[in-house]
Amino acid sequence: MSRSLLVISRQAPWSGPSAREALDVVLAGGAFDLPIGLLFLDDGVFQLATAQDAKALQQKDVTANLQALSLFGIDEVFACSHSLAERGLSPPDNAQPLSSEQISQMIDRYDQVMTL
Amino acid sequence: MKFAIALFSAAHAPSSRRALQFAQAALAGGHEVVRLFFYQDGVYSASNSVVTPQDEQDIAQQWRAFVSEHQLDGVVCIAAALRRGVLNNEEASRYQRSAVNIDAPWALSGLGQLHDAIQDADRLICFGGP
Amino acid sequence: MSTLHVLSHSPFTDSRLGSCLRLCGAQDAVLLCGDATYALQAGSAPFQALQAKALDVFVLAEDAQARGLSLPDWAKSVDYPGFVQLSIDHDKVNTWL
Numbered sequence: 001m002s003r004s005l006l007v008i009s010r011q012a013p014w015s016g017p018s019a020r021e022a023l024d025v026v027l028a029g030g031a032f033d034l035p036i037g038l039l040f041l042d043d044g045v046f047q048l049a050t051a052q053d054a055k056a057l058q059q060k061d062v063t064a065n066l067q068a069l070s071l072f073g074i075d076e077v078f079a080c081s082h083s084l085a086e087r088g089l090s091p092p093d094n095a096q097p098l099s100s101e102q103i104s105q106m107i108d109r110y111d112q113v114m115t116l
Numbered sequence: 117m118k119f120a121i122a123l124f125s126a127a128h129a130p131s132s133r134r135a136l137q138f139a140q141a142a143l144a145g146g147h148e149v150v151r152l153f154f155y156q157d158g159v160y161s162a163s164n165s166v167v168t169p170q171d172e173q174d175i176a177q178q179w180r181a182f183v184s185e186h187q188l189d190g191v192v193c194i195a196a197a198l199r200r201g202v203l204n205n206e207e208a209s210r211y212q213r214s215a216v217n218i219d220a221p222w223a224l225s226g227l228g229q230l231h232d233a234i235q236d237a238d239r240l241i242c243f244g245g246p
Numbered sequence: 247m248s249t250l251h252v253l254s255h256s257p258f259t260d261s262r263l264g265s266c267l268r269l270c271g272a273q274d275a276v277l278l279c280g281d282a283t284y285a286l287q288a289g290s291a292p293f294q295a296l297q298a299k300a301l302d303v304f305v306l307a308e309d310a311q312a313r314g315l316s317l318p319d320w321a322k323s324v325d326y327p328g329f330v331q332l333s334i335d336h337d338k339v340n341t342w343l
Contacts, residue, residue, distance in 0.1 A: 041265060107271070113249070134254075
């Protein structure tokens with residue numbers, strides 16, 4: 001049995017390489033067929049916002065990488081409801097919103113956790 | 117107990133020293149460090165170009181000495197290192213850069229090594245930030 | 247299942263402690279190191295939030311000592327061997343990087 005890893009991404013997408021490098025950890029795990037979960041928390045939920053335009057900052061599109069998650073076998077993608085509401089964001093299409101209580105239980109279920 | 121230790125901060129960050137102290141305490145307690153994996157700004161903690169004032173601790177040097185002494189598996193993420201200009205001889209010549217600032221005991225490799233260490237270890241311990 | 251949450255950012259400039267306390271389970275513990283130890287500044291809002299949560303609070307001794315903090319009786323001081331032992335006593339360690 002492979003050990004499962006929950007990656008908690010809490011950085012905004014346009015604040016440097018941190019959000020992308022968190023996603024790279026997730027995609028690399030997926031490429032090795034490992035059980036990986038991804039939770040967007042705090043400013044990390046801004047990665048899920050619609051109508052972002054990477055070209056405005058001459059950046060690569062992080063949201064394109066988010067779409068690659070399922071191709072890498074990453075189906076456990078969650079967003080913190082509290083963080084979304086705090087930032088006036090609607091529940092996203094591409095991540096399942098979870099309450100603080102549900103997140104607490106989910107952290108328990110994973111073998112290891114990494115908060116970036 | 118088998119530990120995988122991941123470091124995300126440069127040698128001048130207190131968390132780099134904290135990671136080193138933790139790793140030393142783990143070994144002293146009879147535990148095993150299956151791998152050190154340096155990611156994001158952690159790649160700077162493996163740089164051999166760091167020059168600290170004489171009255172300050174040289175944490176990058178202490179990391180090198182620690183890894184060498186205990187013959188640990190010290191892996192620096194290659195993608196994170198290239199992005200931050202931390203290059204070994206091979207990468208410097210590949211990309212035609214003049215500075216080489218990482219060498220043994222560190223190895224440049226991919227994120228697969230992080231996942232491999234997580235699979236192998238009983239605990240993943242991350243250090244970073246301030 | 248229990249998680250040891252490790253914090254090192256000052257609670258006065260950063261949201262990590264707040265998010266951590268919101269997601270902490272009943273079995274979880276918090277280890278404060280670096281500037282996160284300022285959460286033990288008596289009378290402050292982070293101090294009260296930690297106290298109200300009534301979970302196991304640990305503090306890295308060297309960081310509290312360096313900052314001249316006096317510890318409340320509900321916070322236990324640990325050295326590095328103690329930190330290693332805490333990481334073994336809990337099922338996993340979640341460092342808020």
